Amino acid sequence: TERTFAMIKPDGVRRGLTAEILRRIELKGYRTVGLKLYQIPRETAESHYGEHSAKPFFGELVDFITSGPVVAIALEGENAIAGWRSMMGATNPANAAPGTIRGDFATSVGENVTHGSDSPESAQRELALFFAEGELLK
Numbered sequence: 001t002e003r004t005f006a007m008i009k010p011d012g013v014r015r016g017l018t019a020e021i022l023r024r025i026e027l028k029g030y031r032t033v034g035l036k037l038y039q040i041p042r043e044t045a046e047s048h049y050g051e052h053s054a055k056p057f058f059g060e061l062v063d064f065i066t067s068g069p070v071v072a073i074a075l076e077g078e079n080a081i082a083g084w085r086s087m088m089g090a091t092n093p094a095n096a097a098p099g100t101i102r103g104d105f106a107t108s109v110g111e112n113v114t115h116g117s118d119s120p121e122s123a124q125r126e127l128a129l130f131f132a133e134g135e136l137l138k
């Protein structure tokens, strides 16, 4: 079993998709071990997206992710890292299959509703960035 960091981005919260996304996570069978509504501080956003700091859209990315509250989620389950990414669908919603979250609910690569860690290293780093130890279930 492994843990991953999932997030409902500000567009998802604004559009009222929180319950639908949490519903899909519960139906899938992942165990939610951390959950909070969170306004990301700018420094945390810059650190979270550090790998993209040289990209032309970095400023836009940080502005967007701090534009309103997100729902930060820690998930646990067998193969949860890849499994959650497959539930989200492709980064660009134009390529995301119907049935995935981005395929069903997004049209823009900049506002693609959810985030998921892309490796065990990212999961560990992002969980530590978004949750204090006491906020996660054992």
Ligand code: GTP
Residues within 6 Å of the ligand: 052, 057, 060, 061, 090, 091, 109, 110, 111, 112, 114, 115, 116, 117, 118
């Ligand atoms: P995350 O789960 O959000 O990390 O998405 P990802 O892992 O599928 O994609 P990646 O880490 O490569 O990119 C991070 C985020 O940057 C994406 O989710 C997009 O929202 C955003 N992004 C990627 N490419 C572009 C782009 O060309 N323009 C803009 N505005 N945003 C982009």
Ligand code: MG
Residues within 6 Å of the ligand: 116, 118
């Ligand atoms: Mg990513």
